[in-house]
Amino acid sequence: MRISNHWLGQWVDHGLTVEELGHRLTMAGLELDAIEPAAASFAGVVVGQVLSVKQHPDADKLRLCLVNDGGGEPIPVVCGAPNVHEGMKVPFAPVGATLPNDFKLKKVKLRGAPSHGMLCSARELGLSEASEGLMELPADTPVGQDLRELLSLDDQILEVDLTPNRADCLSLSGVAREVATLTRKPLKAVETTPVAAACDDIFPVRLDAPADCPRYAGRVVRGVDATAATPIWMQERLRRAGLRSLGPLVDVTNYVMLELGQPMHAFDLSVLRGTLIVRRAHEGEALKLLDEKDLTLSGDDLVIADEEKCLALAGIMGGAASGVTDATRDVFLESAHFAPMAVAGRARHHGLHTDSSHRFERGVDPELPSRALERATQLLCEIAGGQPGPAQVAESEGHLPVRATIDFRPVRTNELLGANISTQAMQEILTRLGCQVTDAQTSWQVTPPSFRFDLAIEADLVEEIARVHGYDDLPTQLPAVQPQVTWLDEARVPPRRMRACLTDLGYLEAVTFSFVDQAWQARFAPAVTPLKLANPISSELAVMRTSLWPGLVKAAQYNLNRQQDRLRLFEIGLSFVPEGNELKQEKMIAGLVCGPAWPNQWGQPDRTADFFDMKGDVESLLGLAGLDRRVEWQACEHPALHPGQSAELRLDGQIIGWAGTLSPDLEDWLDLDISMYLFELKLEAISRGAVPTFRGQSRFPAIRRDLAILVDEAVPAARVVQVIESMDYSALQQVSLFDVYTGKGVPEGRKSLALGLILQDLSSTLTDSQVDDMITAVVDKLQEEVGATLRA
Structure with missing residues (x-):
C-alpha cells in the first residue's frame, strides 16, 4: 500500500515527520517497507504558456515556439513534441533550471535556431515511465507558478506492508483512521453528502446469490463526457499510489477505491439488457475480461450478468463487452459488498490478481457501498458532467455480516500483557478504534466496527490494546509463571x-x-x-x-x-x-x-x-x-x-x-x-525401546568356542543366530558371525557359517564338560531348526 504523506495530512494532522510516522505505523503492526520521494529531483521548472508555434525552416519535426513564463518577454524555445500547440500550458524549464539526473538547462541553438529553455513531458520530469508528448496542464493554471509547488511534489510516499488481516487499512481513510488513533488527533474525513437525482432513470438489480453478495448499490448517470480531462490533482494522487490515469470514468472508481477502500466498477449502460443479476456462473460459461483474457467459468465463480450475457467476474474484473470507452455517454456505477469467501481464491484460479480482488477476499466494510457510490457520483459529475439517477440498493439483510459482541476483561488484559494499563485508557483505545463499549463490573461488552473483520475474540482486543498503547511501552520484566515440567518417556527414542x-x-x-x-x-x-x-x-x-x-x-x-x-x-x-x-x-x-x-x-x-x-x-x-x-x-x-x-x-x-x-x-x-x-x-x-536395566558383571573367566556349520543357502545367518540366542542358557553371553563361505569343499546349495560363542557364568568358572554339553545342545538345536550340520 503506497500512502502519500501530503494526502494523508489532509485527513489527519498528525504532526510527525515522515520517519516518525513510519516508525509509529511499524510499531502498530503496519510495517513500513520504504520511504521514497513523490517525484524525481528537479528545480526551477515553472508553468509556461505557448504563445505561438511555427515550423522550423530546417527540420520537419521541430517547431519554433514563443513561451510566456510569467517574466515579461516571450522566450524562444525549439520543441519536437508532436502535441505542442498554441495556447497550451505546459511545464517549462528555463535556462538555469535543473532536471532529473542533475541536467542543467543552458542556452543552445538547434539547427541554427536559438532555444532558451525546454518544454517538458511527464517522462522528462520523472513523473511517468513513458509519455507521448508534452505534459499538458489545465487551462486555468497560473503562468509562472513553480511546478513543484503547483503539484505538491515535495511529498513523501510511505510504502506500507499490510498483513492479510488488516484489510481495513487498504485505503487512505483506513490508514488515516489508524494514524488518528495512534496520535490521538481528530480525523478529518471527506464529506459524502447524498447527490440529488437529476433524472428518474434506474436499472433494475436482482440478487440470485444473496449469501455471496448481500448488498449491491448502483446508480445510472446519463450524459457523461468520457473524453474530459481528469484533474491534475487526481492524476497525481493516482500516480503516487501506483496507478495510471485512464480517463475520468475509470479514474473516479480507482480514486474512490484508494480513498475509501471500496472497489467499484462502471458499466456502459448502452450494452446492458433487462436486469442486472448477481449470480453464480453457469458451468462452461465464457467471459472476455477487460484485459482481453478469455475465461471459461464454473459454478464456483460469482458473476455480474444481465438477461443475455455475463458482464463481469464479481469482485475481480469487469468484462470487455460492458467496459466503458471514450464513446460511452451513459454509465451504471456499481458499488457492492461481496462476501470474502465468494471471491477468495477465484482470482488466483484464473491466474489473476487485481486491486479489487485483493481487497474483497480480505474483507471490505459492508456499510461502505452507499457512501462510496455517493462519493463517486459527486466526483464524476464534477469532472465529466452527467445527470445522476436515484441511488439503488438491493440487499438481503439476513445475509449481511453481523459483528458479534465480544466479552472483554480489562483485568485479564493486564495479566496477559504484564502491564498496568488503566481501564479508562483501554476504553479510550477501543473507542478510538471504532468499537462500541458497554461497561460492566467485571467484563465489558465490545462490538467491533463493521470494517474490522479481524476482531472476533477477546485475544484480538488484547492485541489492539497492546499495539495502540505501544509495544515499546509495555514492561520488560517477565511475568511470574509456574513452569510446567514435561514428562519424558525413558523408553522412547526422540x-x-x-x-x-x-x-x-x-x-x-x-x-x-x-x-x-x-x-x-x-x-x-x-x-x-x-x-x-x-x-x-x-x-x-x-x-x-x-x-x-x-x-x-x-x-x-x-x-x-x-x-x-x-x-x-x-x-x-x-x-x-x-x-x-x-x-x-x-x-x-x-x-x-x-x-x-x-x-x-x-x-x-x-x-x-x-x-x-x-x-x-x-x-x-x-x-x-x-x-x-x-x-x-x-x-x-x-x-x-x-x-x-x-x-x-x-x-x-x-x-x-x-x-x-x-x-x-x-x-x-x-x-x-x-x-x-x-x-x-x-x-x-x-x-519405542526398553528402559535400560542393571546386569551384573561376572568375576569369572569367559570361554570362546567357534563353530563352523553348513546350512542351505536360503537360510539367513540371522535365523541361525536367533535360534542360538533363543536357547535358555544364562551363560551364553554373545553370538557373532565372523565368516561366510561358499565354494570348494562346501556342497552345492549349501554355505558355511563360522560362529563365535562367548560363554561365561556369573557364579562359577565353567568346566570343559559343561561347555561341551552346551555346544552339543546348540548343534542339535541348529540341526533340528535349520538343518545345520558341522562342517568337517
Missing part, C-alpha cells in the same frame, strides 16, 4: 537422537517437498493411487508423496549432476497414503547411500558402498532403541528396489520398513550410472 546418530554416521539431513511428480510416484509405488492436489504449485509437484524415497532420489540426482559423488542423505517426514475415504499420514525416516564407502584416504583402498554398508547404518539406528537384534530382515520384492537385493524389516511379525538397492529399471529411467541403496522405516515403530 527424533533428535536419531538425527544425531545418522549425522554421526556421515549422513546429511534433507528436507524435500511433500508433493512429488506423478510420474515419479508411479515408478516408486505403482500400486498406490496418490492424492492429487487441486491447485498444485507446478505439474512436477502434482500429488502427495506416499514415500520419502522420490524426494531423496531427486536430491541425490541433483547432487550427482554437480559432481558430488559420495552421498549420505536422510529425511524425517510424513507419507500420505489414501486408505478408503481417509488419508493416512504416517511419520517415516528414510535414507539414501551411494558412492564410495568412505572419503578418499591413504589408510584403506577405495571401495564403493554396498547393501551391507547401508544395512550396518540401519542397525545402528535400530540399536538406539535396542531393536537391532529383534528386527528381522526378510527377502522381499518391492517395485522400487532390485529384485534380488531388497528386504522388508519385521518387528514382532509386523512390517516396519523396507531396505535395498534401487531397481535397475529406475536407474535406467533416471539415467543413473551409480547404484543407490535406500531404507525407509516407520518412525513410531523404531522409537
Whole structure:
C-alpha cells in the first residue's frame, strides 16, 4: 500500500515527520517497507504558456515556439513534441533550471535556431515511465507558478506492508483512521453528502446469490463526457499510489477505491439488457475480461450478468463487452459488498490478481457501498458532467455480516500483557478504534466496527490494546509463571537422537517437498493411487508423496549432476497414503547411500558402498532403541528396489520398513550410472525401546568356542543366530558371525557359517564338560531348526 504523506495530512494532522510516522505505523503492526520521494529531483521548472508555434525552416519535426513564463518577454524555445500547440500550458524549464539526473538547462541553438529553455513531458520530469508528448496542464493554471509547488511534489510516499488481516487499512481513510488513533488527533474525513437525482432513470438489480453478495448499490448517470480531462490533482494522487490515469470514468472508481477502500466498477449502460443479476456462473460459461483474457467459468465463480450475457467476474474484473470507452455517454456505477469467501481464491484460479480482488477476499466494510457510490457520483459529475439517477440498493439483510459482541476483561488484559494499563485508557483505545463499549463490573461488552473483520475474540482486543498503547511501552520484566515440567518417556527414542546418530554416521539431513511428480510416484509405488492436489504449485509437484524415497532420489540426482559423488542423505517426514475415504499420514525416516564407502584416504583402498554398508547404518539406528537384534530382515520384492537385493524389516511379525538397492529399471529411467541403496522405516515403530536395566558383571573367566556349520543357502545367518540366542542358557553371553563361505569343499546349495560363542557364568568358572554339553545342545538345536550340520 503506497500512502502519500501530503494526502494523508489532509485527513489527519498528525504532526510527525515522515520517519516518525513510519516508525509509529511499524510499531502498530503496519510495517513500513520504504520511504521514497513523490517525484524525481528537479528545480526551477515553472508553468509556461505557448504563445505561438511555427515550423522550423530546417527540420520537419521541430517547431519554433514563443513561451510566456510569467517574466515579461516571450522566450524562444525549439520543441519536437508532436502535441505542442498554441495556447497550451505546459511545464517549462528555463535556462538555469535543473532536471532529473542533475541536467542543467543552458542556452543552445538547434539547427541554427536559438532555444532558451525546454518544454517538458511527464517522462522528462520523472513523473511517468513513458509519455507521448508534452505534459499538458489545465487551462486555468497560473503562468509562472513553480511546478513543484503547483503539484505538491515535495511529498513523501510511505510504502506500507499490510498483513492479510488488516484489510481495513487498504485505503487512505483506513490508514488515516489508524494514524488518528495512534496520535490521538481528530480525523478529518471527506464529506459524502447524498447527490440529488437529476433524472428518474434506474436499472433494475436482482440478487440470485444473496449469501455471496448481500448488498449491491448502483446508480445510472446519463450524459457523461468520457473524453474530459481528469484533474491534475487526481492524476497525481493516482500516480503516487501506483496507478495510471485512464480517463475520468475509470479514474473516479480507482480514486474512490484508494480513498475509501471500496472497489467499484462502471458499466456502459448502452450494452446492458433487462436486469442486472448477481449470480453464480453457469458451468462452461465464457467471459472476455477487460484485459482481453478469455475465461471459461464454473459454478464456483460469482458473476455480474444481465438477461443475455455475463458482464463481469464479481469482485475481480469487469468484462470487455460492458467496459466503458471514450464513446460511452451513459454509465451504471456499481458499488457492492461481496462476501470474502465468494471471491477468495477465484482470482488466483484464473491466474489473476487485481486491486479489487485483493481487497474483497480480505474483507471490505459492508456499510461502505452507499457512501462510496455517493462519493463517486459527486466526483464524476464534477469532472465529466452527467445527470445522476436515484441511488439503488438491493440487499438481503439476513445475509449481511453481523459483528458479534465480544466479552472483554480489562483485568485479564493486564495479566496477559504484564502491564498496568488503566481501564479508562483501554476504553479510550477501543473507542478510538471504532468499537462500541458497554461497561460492566467485571467484563465489558465490545462490538467491533463493521470494517474490522479481524476482531472476533477477546485475544484480538488484547492485541489492539497492546499495539495502540505501544509495544515499546509495555514492561520488560517477565511475568511470574509456574513452569510446567514435561514428562519424558525413558523408553522412547526422540527424533533428535536419531538425527544425531545418522549425522554421526556421515549422513546429511534433507528436507524435500511433500508433493512429488506423478510420474515419479508411479515408478516408486505403482500400486498406490496418490492424492492429487487441486491447485498444485507446478505439474512436477502434482500429488502427495506416499514415500520419502522420490524426494531423496531427486536430491541425490541433483547432487550427482554437480559432481558430488559420495552421498549420505536422510529425511524425517510424513507419507500420505489414501486408505478408503481417509488419508493416512504416517511419520517415516528414510535414507539414501551411494558412492564410495568412505572419503578418499591413504589408510584403506577405495571401495564403493554396498547393501551391507547401508544395512550396518540401519542397525545402528535400530540399536538406539535396542531393536537391532529383534528386527528381522526378510527377502522381499518391492517395485522400487532390485529384485534380488531388497528386504522388508519385521518387528514382532509386523512390517516396519523396507531396505535395498534401487531397481535397475529406475536407474535406467533416471539415467543413473551409480547404484543407490535406500531404507525407509516407520518412525513410531523404531522409537519405542526398553528402559535400560542393571546386569551384573561376572568375576569369572569367559570361554570362546567357534563353530563352523553348513546350512542351505536360503537360510539367513540371522535365523541361525536367533535360534542360538533363543536357547535358555544364562551363560551364553554373545553370538557373532565372523565368516561366510561358499565354494570348494562346501556342497552345492549349501554355505558355511563360522560362529563365535562367548560363554561365561556369573557364579562359577565353567568346566570343559559343561561347555561341551552346551555346544552339543546348540548343534542339535541348529540341526533340528535349520538343518545345520558341522562342517568337517
